[in-house]
Amino acid sequence: MAEYTIALAGNPNTGKTTNFNQLTGSNQHTGNWPGKTVARKEGIWRQGEDVFHIVDLPGAYSLSAFSAEEIIARDFIVENQPDAVIVVVDATNLERNLYLALQILEMTPHVVLALNMMDAARAQGLRIDLDALSQRLGVPVIPMTARTGQGMAELEQAMVQVARTGHAAKQAPATPPMRYNQRIEEALTQLAETIARHPVLGKRYRARWLALKLLQGDEPCIQKIANVPETESILTQARQQAQHALAGTSDDLDTHIAEERYTWLNRLVNDVVQGRPQGPTRSDRVDAVITHPVAGLFIFFAVMWMVFKLSTDVAAPLVDWIDSFVNDYFAHWVHQLLALGHLQESWFASLVVDGLLAGLGGILVFVPVLMFLYMGMALMEDSGYMARAAFVMDRYMRKLGLQGKSFVPLVLGFGCNVPAIYATRTLESHTDRILTGLLVPFMSCSARLPVYVLIATIFFPQNSTLVVLAMYLLGILMALIAGLMLRKTLFKRAEESAMLIEVPSYRMPTLHNVWTEMWLRTGAFLRGAGAIIMVVSMVIWLLMAIPVSGDGRFAHTPVDDSAFAHLAGGMSPAFEPLGFGNWQNSSALITGFLAKEVVVSTLAQVYHVAPEPDAQRQATSFWAQSQALVLDLGQAIWDTVRTLPSLVGIQLLPDEGASEPEALALAIRQRFEQSSHGHGALAALAFMIYVLIYSPCVATIAAQRQEFGFRWMFFSLGLQLATGWLLAFVVFQVGKVLLA
């Protein structure tokens, strides 16, 4: 038995991920590259006794250390020395794609070229001389179509062969197929000789590659070398050689090297590929509509509307089902189980049901939302639409100091902030990712809507729709202002990000790939954010369980007497200037921090107007309940299917009119009038504004931590809390003066 490491490299949009999914199936796991927020995917492929670890390197156009992704990909090939590197290239876009392959061939000789998307190449009428291409590059070339699995067997075979050779001859020198001009080659040869003689560098690196990097003045490389003893003379020599290589031209060495590579590739592609299209392709003609300044906008909003609908209305029946599964069915049986041990009245029962299960429910209800959202995202990415969306929105997002692609996470935020935070991963620049991630919480997610609806119908019965809409617009306005201010201050020195993306041809997404991506990303959420949600849920349970006043026991205390109520009461002075400072409202805001879905139910609970638990579900047999549960799931899936036509505006499900209990409305109205000293409506408005801004929920915060680290998580939390408070304060106080 032997173990091999295989790296999978390629440009974005070349079907690299499809290829990876085909190779490894579900036998893969995701994480992050050490110290980076770039996803690392690794999978296993077996042949007999032998194990092949397939590492999916981040998609990159080149390996010149321009972005975090490029540095990761490059370091992996150079430092980890995989036994083979599979370079996936788009057969319809060879000249551009082979640039990366050429760079990798300078780093290692153990390369397999996977010529992907052969079906599209054939459809375009391209004829590629595979033997000539393989001979000129000096590596095996495998024609394939990853989306259908065609050519996979041949690729696996070539991979095994190259990996065995690579394993046996780790140190074999790279054999790049092209040579630069004479001056550069002379400089390279001399520098490479010096490097090869160095006791450490000579063993660790391939001399010619390192020589080229040092000539180019590659910063990350120079820093690494500078840490190795006795390398000063090499670095000095590199600087002199670079000047020598450039003597007589005004060119920049980097640009010059890129130019020579492309010249070589252009000749190669002209020699081995026949029938390259001269005029606009079919994809270009479609783009005349899709990227049109006016029509393109409409199409973009229609697409976003559908993705948005998928993650809200279509997911809703499944969310309800999971909610009842955890909170009714599962909780009921846990109760029964606890009763067997005569524990049903103990604090332990309360811990399990109100703490653990509530937390679990809080995590699981996100699963359908995220699944549908990731499905929409995967469809947009795989079809090639994502790049067009970025193009269409670019001119508008530029005003915010962001680029077009940032619009997608922001729009998704209206459905749910959590996947929106994860969607920032599609942005190339680190600054863009963070800035967009800071603005996402201003997008009013669907869980905040019931709060507006409840409060608005109580205080503004005539204009409730208008008030709700105003909340959404206010969120957008705040994002605009915050974006501009952050650009002017914190991100002042960050490079203004201008769009620079390759736009792939349109292609049909595959079910296999969309399905795999959907599950992988949802799983990543469960692992990443699950723990934090659970911890916060337990803390709130603990606070509610501890009796501070009254004669209750631990876990058996009325909520009014709990530590929670006292803590909320302690916080309420902070909300007094906003007009809604009482412990009940503070409680709702604290649980709202856990999840906005529970704000309304907390209000009902603390105002003592909670509805009686559903009698129907009680006291039936395990069998009958399980049956009902399965039937409910069937109903939920059927409802999900029936909501699908609503994507194009057809309503099959009747709208359930929300009817708030009169008692709750009355209680809320009274308490708001009290806490605001007669300005109930104004206080209600301030409350809604605060709910809109103060913090989306602990899951979003957990997602921010996972994506941007603790520092930015706290910064975002502080930003939300501060702006929410200030805005609510201004509205309430200024409103009071105006109304007086």
Next chain:
Amino acid sequence: MPSSLQPSQLPLTQPRLLSTVQRGERVQLSHITAGRRLARRLAELGLTPGVTLQVLHDNGGPMLIAVRGARLALGRGMTEKILVTTPEAQHG
């Protein structure tokens, strides 16, 4: 006029900004006036001096261009840093 241009690429017209090029027009890249990092980035994506490119779509700022068989979307910040010339063939 930059001295590094080869005689065969000598333009008949003054270099102008890519952002001023009309939709459908084919032009030749003259040089890039961005910082070293960006210039290098563009070169690696195939935008090297002398290469022919065509503007496919113009979205009032951002442009979709064809270069070396690939399609690139360039934001306004990019198109204002790329200088191009009209190739000889169209004049002769």
